[in-house]
Every structure is written in C-alpha cells, then in structure tokens.
Amino acid sequence: MISLRINNKPVQFDGEPDTPLLWALRDHFKLTGTKYGCGIGQCGSCTVHIDGKARRSCMTTVSNTEGKSVVTIEGLAKGDQLHPVQQAWLEQDVPQCGYCQTGLIMTTVEFLQQHPKPSDEDINANVKNLCRCGTYVRVRKAIHRAAELSAQEK
Amino acid sequence: MRIKNHTSSQTPADLSRRRFIIAGSTITGSLLLGIPLVSVAANGAASNESSRIGFFINILENGDVIIGNAQPEIGQGLRTTLPMLVSEELDISWDKVRIESMPLGIVKTADGYTWKYGGQGVGGSTGLTRNWTFQREVGATGRLMLMQAAAQMWNVPLEQCSTKPGMVVCEPAGKQAGYGELVKLASTLPLPETAPALKPMDQYRIVGKPKHNKEVRDIITGKAKFGSDTQMPGMRYAVILRSPVLNGTVAGFDDSAARAVKGVLDVFPVEGPAPGAPYHILAHGVAVVANSTWAAIKGRKALKVEWSQSPNQDDSSEKFWQQNREMLATQGQVVHDQGDFPTALAAAHSVVKHTYEVPFVSHAPLEPQNCYAWVQDDKAHIIAPTQSPSGASRSANAVTGLDRLDIKVEMSRVGGAFGRRLTTDYVAEVCIISKKTGWPIQLVWTRDDDIRNDFYRPGGTHELIAGLDDKGQVTAWSQRLASGSKYYRRPDMKDEDLWKPELYVDDFPRAMVENFRLEYFHNFIGLPRGSWRGPAHVVNAFVIQSFLDEVAHETGQDPLALRLELLGRIEEQPYGNHGGPTMTPGRLSRLLKFVSERIDYSRPRPKGRGVGIAAHFTFGGYAAHAIEVSVDSKGEFTIERIVAAIDCGFAVNPNAVEAQLQGATIDGLSTALELEITVNEGRVVQKNFNNYPLMKIDRVPALFEAHVMNYDDTPTGVGEIGVPPAAPALTNAIFAATGVRIRKLPIADQLREKMTA
Numbered sequence A: 001m002i003s004l005r006i007n008n009k010p011v012q013f014d015g016e017p018d019t020p021l022l023w024a025l026r027d028h029f030k031l032t033g034t035k036y037g038c039g040i041g042q043c044g045s046c047t048v049h050i051d052g053k054a055r056r057s058c059m060t061t062v063s064n065t066e067g068k069s070v071v072t073i074e075g076l077a078k079g080d081q082l083h084p085v086q087q088a089w090l091e092q093d094v095p096q097c098g099y100c101q102t103g104l105i106m107t108t109v110e111f112l113q114q115h116p117k118p119s120d121e122d123i124n125a126n127v128k129n130l131c132r133c134g135t136y137v138r139v140r141k142a143i144h145r146a147a148e149l150s151a152q153e154k
Numbered sequence B: 001m002r003i004k005n006h007t008s009s010q011t012p013a014d015l016s017r018r019r020f021i022i023a024g025s026t027i028t029g030s031l032l033l034g035i036p037l038v039s040v041a042a043n044g045a046a047s048n049e050s051s052r053i054g055f056f057i058n059i060l061e062n063g064d065v066i067i068g069n070a071q072p073e074i075g076q077g078l079r080t081t082l083p084m085l086v087s088e089e090l091d092i093s094w095d096k097v098r099i100e101s102m103p104l105g106i107v108k109t110a111d112g113y114t115w116k117y118g119g120q121g122v123g124g125s126t127g128l129t130r131n132w133t134f135q136r137e138v139g140a141t142g143r144l145m146l147m148q149a150a151a152q153m154w155n156v157p158l159e160q161c162s163t164k165p166g167m168v169v170c171e172p173a174g175k176q177a178g179y180g181e182l183v184k185l186a187s188t189l190p191l192p193e194t195a196p197a198l199k200p201m202d203q204y205r206i207v208g209k210p211k212h213n214k215e216v217r218d219i220i221t222g223k224a225k226f227g228s229d230t231q232m233p234g235m236r237y238a239v240i241l242r243s244p245v246l247n248g249t250v251a252g253f254d255d256s257a258a259r260a261v262k263g264v265l266d267v268f269p270v271e272g273p274a275p276g277a278p279y280h281i282l283a284h285g286v287a288v289v290a291n292s293t294w295a296a297i298k299g300r301k302a303l304k305v306e307w308s309q310s311p312n313q314d315d316s317s318e319k320f321w322q323q324n325r326e327m328l329a330t331q332g333q334v335v336h337d338q339g340d341f342p343t344a345l346a347a348a349h350s351v352v353k354h355t356y357e358v359p360f361v362s363h364a365p366l367e368p369q370n371c372y373a374w375v376q377d378d379k380a381h382i383i384a385p386t387q388s389p390s391g392a393s394r395s396a397n398a399v400t401g402l403d404r405l406d407i408k409v410e411m412s413r414v415g416g417a418f419g420r421r422l423t424t425d426y427v428a429e430v431c432i433i434s435k436k437t438g439w440p441i442q443l444v445w446t447r448d449d450d451i452r453n454d455f456y457r458p459g460g461t462h463e464l465i466a467g468l469d470d471k472g473q474v475t476a477w478s479q480r481l482a483s484g485s486k487y488y489r490r491p492d493m494k495d496e497d498l499w500k501p502e503l504y505v506d507d508f509p510r511a512m513v514e515n516f517r518l519e520y521f522h523n524f525i526g527l528p529r530g531s532w533r534g535p536a537h538v539v540n541a542f543v544i545q546s547f548l549d550e551v552a553h554e555t556g557q558d559p560l561a562l563r564l565e566l567l568g569r570i571e572e573q574p575y576g577n578h579g580g581p582t583m584t585p586g587r588l589s590r591l592l593k594f595v596s597e598r599i600d601y602s603r604p605r606p607k608g609r610g611v612g613i614a615a616h617f618t619f620g621g622y623a624a625h626a627i628e629v630s631v632d633s634k635g636e637f638t639i640e641r642i643v644a645a646i647d648c649g650f651a652v653n654p655n656a657v658e659a660q661l662q663g664a665t666i667d668g669l670s671t672a673l674e675l676e677i678t679v680n681e682g683r684v685v686q687k688n689f690n691n692y693p694l695m696k697i698d699r700v701p702a703l704f705e706a707h708v709m710n711y712d713d714t715p716t717g718v719g720e721i722g723v724p725p726a727a728p729a730l731t732n733a734i735f736a737a738t739g740v741r742i743r744k745l746p747i748a749d750q751l752r753e754k755m756t757a
C-alpha cells in the first residue's frame, strides 16, 4: 500500500508499485486530465507537480511518490477560480484538439515560478512540450499573458 | 478524402420531403443519402422532451439553449462553429448556448442505411461546407416555429411576430415572450412546409464574428473527455502486440510469462488481413487483456511470439527510393496529356528539370489510437475518437455481425486526427476483443503502436520538367511521379487508377500551360497508406512551388513575378478534383501579393537572410505563405518570421480559421523539418517522438502573422488549406538565403551537411 497526497487529499494506492504515476492517476484515481502521449518523457502531456516540481508522470513510478504531494490539472484551480495560467489560456483561446494542453499548463505554472517575467528565449529553452496541432503561437502569447496575470495577483 | 454524404444545396421544398423521410418512408437510399432530417416532435422520432425542436435544439425554461452537434470534434473547432450557424438563425444570445455531442444517427431503409440527422463525419475540409446551409435552416426553422407558437398563444397573425435574441415579440399587441416559455407549444407544431428565408449576411451578430471555442474551459481544467478517458463499469484494458514486420502473421506464441503478470486476464491471437487484402485492421497480433493499462502493457512485454515469414520482410526504404529512380528512367503511365508536350519541349528556348523526394510520414496525433467497446450478444456500445462514426459502425458490424441499428456509436473528443481517424481499424480491433471476452474493453495503443501502425502518407519521387520560350514564359510542363499510391489495397482497385489520389489533374499549373503531361509509376512497398491532412496537395505543393522557384532563378526571373504571370493567364478554370467546380487563380495572386508586401519581399537582405513564398489551392480554399529565415555559416537556420494568409471565401468563425491557419502552418513546417517514416527489413524504423521529432515551440518565431481574408459570401473548408504552401515557402527561403536547394524532405541535416562540406 502506497500513501501519498493527490490534490491535497491523502490517498492510498494498492496496485502494483511499479505502475507509472501516470497510469495510477488515470486508471486508479480516475484523474484523466493527465494524458498519455509517449511514455518516454518526450511529449509532456503527462506533466504533474510532485512536491511543487513539474514532472513527467510517465517517468516516475507511483512508489516513488510515497509520502509526496502530487498536484494534477484537476487540482490547479481553486474551485471555480481558475489559476492565472488557465485564465490566460482561456483568454487566448489556446487549445485546438486540447490533448496536450493540460500538460502544457502544468509545465507553464512551474516555469513561471522560475521565470516570472519570461523572455521568448526563456520560453524556447524551457517549454519543451509537444503540441501536434501546433498551438504554439497562442501558447507563447498565453505564457506572457499568464506572467502578467500572476504579477497582478501578487 | 472527401466524405460523400449530404450536400447542403436543398431547395426549400425539400423540407417537406425531410419530414416525410423521417416518418419512416422507404424511398431509395440514394435519394435519401445525407438529406438532413429536420425533425419535429410531431413524429416522435427526435425525442419525447417537450423542450426540443427537432434533433438539434433544446431550449430550457430559463432560456438557456443546448445545441446538438453531430460532427466529430478533432481540434478544428466544429463543435463551436456549427452551433454558431444554428444560433444565428434561431436568434439567441451566444452566451446562453451550450453544446451537446450527438451520437451517430442512422436509420434503415429498404436498401440500406441512411443518415438520421444529416451526414456525419469530417474529412476533406468539408465539415463546415456540408453543413453551412443545413445548420442555418435548422436554426431558422426553430425560430419560425417559436414565432408560430407565440402567434397561436396570443391569437395574432404570424406576420406581426418577430424575434430579438431569445424572445418573440409582437409589437402591435405589445407582447413578448422568452423562447423558454414558448418551446413546449412550438415542439408540438407541425414542421413548416417550406424552409424559412435565411438572414441576409449584413444582419449577422454571431456568424462571421471571432468566437472562442465553447469547450476551452473543460479542456484546461482536465474535464474534457477524450476517447482514452472513457471509464465504464466493469471495463478492462487491452493492448495488442502487432507484427513488427509488415504483413507478418503469428506462427506461435508462449503466453505463460504474460499470464503470470499480476492483473493480466486473458491472452489470445487477433487475426489481421491477408497480405494484399483490404485492411479491416492493420496487422496480425496477440491481444493482452488486463485489469489496468499498466498490467496489459507489462503482460505484452512478457509475451513471446514467433512471427511467420512475410512477403514484405525484405522491404526497405532504400530499395524503394532506388526503384523509384529506376522507374523514372523508363516510360510510365501517361495519365494526362494536353497539347503536345514533347514537341513543345523540343522547341523550348530553355529547359529546367529537377527531381524531388517526399517521404512517407505518420499522422502521430498526440492522443494515440484507442477505442471503447462493449459487444454483447444482441447489441454493442462504442465510444470512439473518430472522424467517421459511420465507418466505426461499419467496422463494428463487419466483425460482430450485429445489425448496425443495434450498434450505438458515440463520439468522444478527439486528440488530433489529421486523416488518421478516417479509418476505423481500432474500432474493429476493440470489437474483436470485446466479443471474444464478453467484457467492456478500452483498447489502448501506445505511442510505438501508433507510429508503427499507421496509414502513412505515401512517399514518392517527382521529376519536374519545364520548357520556356525566349521571353521566359513557361510553354511546356510535366510532372513524372513514382510513388506508393494511397489506393494500395483499396477494395476493387484497378491498377490503372492507382495514380488518382497522387496527382490532381486540375492543380496549378495545368490550366495555364498549353503543353502539359502527367506520368505515373506505381512502386510497391508494404506500408499501409491513407489520407494525411491535405493529402497529395501537401506533397505536390512542395514539389511544384519549389520547382517554380528553380525555374525562376535559372531563367533570371523573379519567383513572385513568375507566379503572378502564370496565375494571371486565366481568370477562372474548371476544377474537377475535390474542391471544385472552379478555381480562381487571381485569389492566389491576391494572397501572394499580400504576404509578399507584409514581409517586405523586395527589400534586399544581407547574405544569410532570405525570404521564400508559396501559394496553393486546396479543397476549395486558398492559402499563401511568406517566410523569412536566417542561416549561419554552419548551416544552422532560424525561422525568423512567418506571414500566412488564407482565403476561405467567408470565415464563419475567424478565430477558429486563424487557429487552423496557425496550426496548419506549423504542421507543414514540422513535417518538413524532421519527419520521415522509413522501413528496414520490412519493419517501420521509427517508434516514438525521439525519432519522430515533432517541432517544438523553440522553432516557431514570435513574429508570426496569420491573416484571414474574406473573399465573398461562400465559406470553403479550412482545416487543410494552410498546410501545403508552408514547406516550400521555407525551402525557398533557405535557397534565397544560401543558394542551397532542398529537393528532399525532411530537411533534417541537409543544410548543415551541404554548408560544411
């Protein structure tokens, strides 16, 4: 039995300990906002926060998160109050198919903590998620907008 | 990849026919095919709910309106754009609208099945155009019936009633009522005999205005349900180990280790098609069913399968390209010949000739293929991420034998499609597994499965030849193509028709050049093939738009001027391929001039900087790109600026059109930069994004303009139009900056290699 916190609630996982966190979240905890795109850490669709750090959940087993705190896209907004990054995504109408977007948002949330006023180069160097639909033009705008919104919030 | 179903050209008189049809008449299927059934509650076929008017409109008491959308949502935004059409004519506030996804609707006729509420399926950029008139009529009919209800209730003549958003008003009587109060009565009224007149465009409040996607909030909070997110009571997970060799079969397998994996429930072979036979699924394999995705994947890893010999086990890309070159040295099938090409070429003042290679590529939607199904003795339930719900129904019918009326097909949101989900092999697979086990099954494809089992865009080698007179005018043109046709393994396909999906006769510049010839050679390789966003347009636009640049440079002409001269030769041409019936070259010229001006095309640039342009007509729509690159001495290049423009006639939702143009441009560039599927010893070499590397944000310049330019009042398709010119605009820019011509895609390391050689 593995104990961890997901979206601020203590939970237990009684499946196979070598299960990647991604599949534990999706199959066991029914948190399907975290997506599978590659399983090898390339696409970033599966990005969640583990103890505040953006991590690819396909690359870590659930047993590695024992005692840790995991935040998924479902835990990002505070009730109806969207996170500033989500708010920026909404304003810029970023998604096309939408499949990569939750991972992109989770990546961006942590990225903006490291780079509160990012340049385009910062974005290029750090946001490595894949979007097959090519929403990158709006992603870039939304990241800059999210930085503004986050600054206003502080 | 046109989906044949309803055309939206019905006359108003058709409305009564539609009602007749839904009442269960047995007119022949061909007449019925795709005629949308604007139903009324009077016949009870739509719903018993008194809040509904027909299939698409559900008005709640508080005035909120739920609009049904019957089309797949694959990221093109149709689930927002089509309800805009209904809402406009129904006359409601856009912010009161919610969207509901409708299942596949089919009804049985004397000689087959037909659509219950209009054709369903997206492909060939027809999702909007096929529904443009129909969906507005749905809204207008709903509005008329609400006015009729009000007239009846107030006992006033209908002519005195009109609407403002969400309510009917009768000014002479000083009365008004919200739609929510009227819908109960309206839903009992008979369908009007003729379709009401549609609004003139200048009165549009919703259509033509940029609207945000209605589902963004669900997507960004993780609530949107994609196919792979389906979870049902008692559901098990399945993966299939498919033959790694093209057309391999299972000779034997040892599943003891797989069955020993905790959570694995069952292991059994799945039979694929015979080599050369049409595909119902892509490959032979062994299925592993488990109580979690991870157990299924682990079980599959533990499987030992012995694969049989395959007729394709020696296939390789190297051989394929070599054979293409050998073929091009011979005489092929002349599939179009106009004027006298050989004589004109012999008489030409100058001749330009070059060869281009365009590789096989994979669709690689970010959500791999998957599907949910529960096949029971007398019925089946399917939730499919698909472009073709009727294809899903047919696939399920083919492998279960169930009547299609007993197969319920629902559509999830789709995590990208790009043509991959026009085929429904994954539906057949999951139905086979569910039927065998009796369990509700979610079929999971891993990324490897998805990249190595695809209906790939055909690869080919193109030889282009142009003859010019002494004034530099093109007088003769020929394209000779050796490729693996998309129609490979289509049922009942004749060899002499294999060229048809690879060369579109009416494409530019056939109509502009008097002496013109197309020649085709079919080469064999065991890779499955299919439609990839914009199919052959993407390939041929690269070839033709690159070659035009070469012709211009080699004959001392300006690439833009040469294009404008050719496009200016005729005003309008018949266009017999999908996207016709006509093509107006001037619309391409307009876009070319526009993007060239925006990027300051004629300004001289320093060495290492260059601008490239290209334009193409695809499926009724027009697009052009101008791209500026910088290249350093080692051949590293940076895309500095992109100007893209689309003319889709009339943009119903300019915001969605802009998004599609941005995405299509990036798709075109991403594919040209690094993407290629190769085969070695009968196996697909690429497995995942590490060796099929999609473009990331770092190569997309911050200077990126996407212009949506209306032309008239007729919308054309949008989804594919922006792809074809992107790649040649890039390689033309690279040439302008360096003098290095890229004649083979992907670009990959070619420039580095050439500049450091």
Ligand code: FES
Pocket (backbone or CB within 6 Å): A035, A036, A037, A038, A039, A040, A041, A042, A043, A044, A045, A046, A047, A056, A057, A058, A059
């Ligand atoms: S699924 Fe984890 S990075 Fe792609």
Ligand code: FES
Pocket (backbone or CB within 6 Å): A095, A096, A097, A098, A099, A100, A101, A130, A131, A132, A133, A134, A135, B075, B366, B415, B416
């Ligand atoms: S929106 Fe489709 S993959 Fe990013």
